[in-house]
Amino acid sequence: MSVSVQEADFDAGAEIAALSAGRDDVGAVASFVGLVRADKSSDAAAVQAMTLEHYPGMTEKALDAIVAEARGRWDIFGARVIHRVGRLLPGDRIVLVAVVSAHRGEAFAACEFIMDYLKTRAPFWKKEETTDGGRWVDARETDDHAAGRWQTGKD
């Protein structure tokens, strides 16, 4: 399975090893692991925990579609995406994206593409618990910009 949405933590090393297990044509593995940060800016109340909500059903479809688009754009052998939901603490892993290909260029590009699209197209929402109470995280324009970089023509 290339996409998982789960409460449980994941073992990035084991996931990466599994992507290339039993094959000798893999020359590159690129991976990204996102973590819960304790604080975002100096004027914000300290983040003590974070709860991730998602849209069951649509989330998996959206992630599958993003991986399929990456496979259409780059010559990659496979990809693994794991996104956690539920309550997470600073330092916890939130997301893993790992891509295997013959060469590093394709792996790097596809990994970054999947992450950029995930941030703007997959239905997850973060709510932070801070010393001042709960607050929903606002979407960032820089994320839209990052995803927009990959658009070619009218797609």
Place this chain on the structure above:
Amino acid sequence: MNIKVLFFAGLREALGVGSESLALPAGVGTVGVLRDHLAARGEPWSALATTKNLRAAVNQQMVGPDAAVKPGDEVAFFPPVTGG
């Protein structure tokens, strides 16, 4: 046949409800018109009109306000996503 409408994140909290099933109201044929129809119910439903950059999905596909809604559809409204 009814439509199912889902709400997520801050919008779900503002409305105090995560989902509801309703008969597609007469004259409502698109996501944008459905949003206006629900927002016109009065408080707290105006949150559908005031949520910044509200997003929508029909049958679990992200769509724009002009997307068609027909009986049996699952329609979702939510704020911009913030995963990753």
